[in-house]
Amino acid sequence: MQVTVHSSTREVLAVYAIDEARMELVITLAPNYPLGAVKVECGKQIGGRASSRNVGMQLTIFLTHQMS
Template sequence: VKESVYADETFSVSVNRSAYEIIATYKKEETGIDLVIRLPSCYPLRHVEVECTRSLGISEVKCRKWLLSLTSFVRNQNGAVAEAIQTWKKNFDKEFEGVEECPICYSILHTSNHGLPRLACKTCKHKFHGACLYKWFSTSNKSTCPLCQTPF
């Protein structure tokens, strides 16, 4: 593995040679997710360890599936770690592609649980964070859509 650093506004990759680690960070708004690939000292004779920290609005099940496919890709493709990281980044790009911000908090990722807006109004089709809708319903004492005012 070459010691280099790649970075742009949403994605960065750094290499820690002393710890045999490659850390890829995907950032969205104020938060991010780290992919840590640990290479054993006898790599490629032993398999790499892959771990994700923080959720960034992706379900744990989906994140585990991505990690499993990434691990098997590295094992079966002659240790193509760079290609595996690019695939991981493409998964995130596709996940966030076309996601509109929540009209209540004006954010794509919720500030506390880092979830994506998933609850849609049946009339206006806008999507909201569950926590934002709960707060809206409890403070307004109504269970209507914040935008079109139809019952939710």
């Protein structure tokens, strides 16, 4: 897994690769985080689009509730 943090844009890029399979996530924190919502975008993923959306929604919910 490779994680890159871009503090100026408040983004974290995570890339997880095994052999030919690869998953990319971009997590963007709101300027008023933890009050503002976390935005999660899924790039290439091992599963289909439904799987990608599911991972994005689950990660968004998880990160949103970490500060509560």
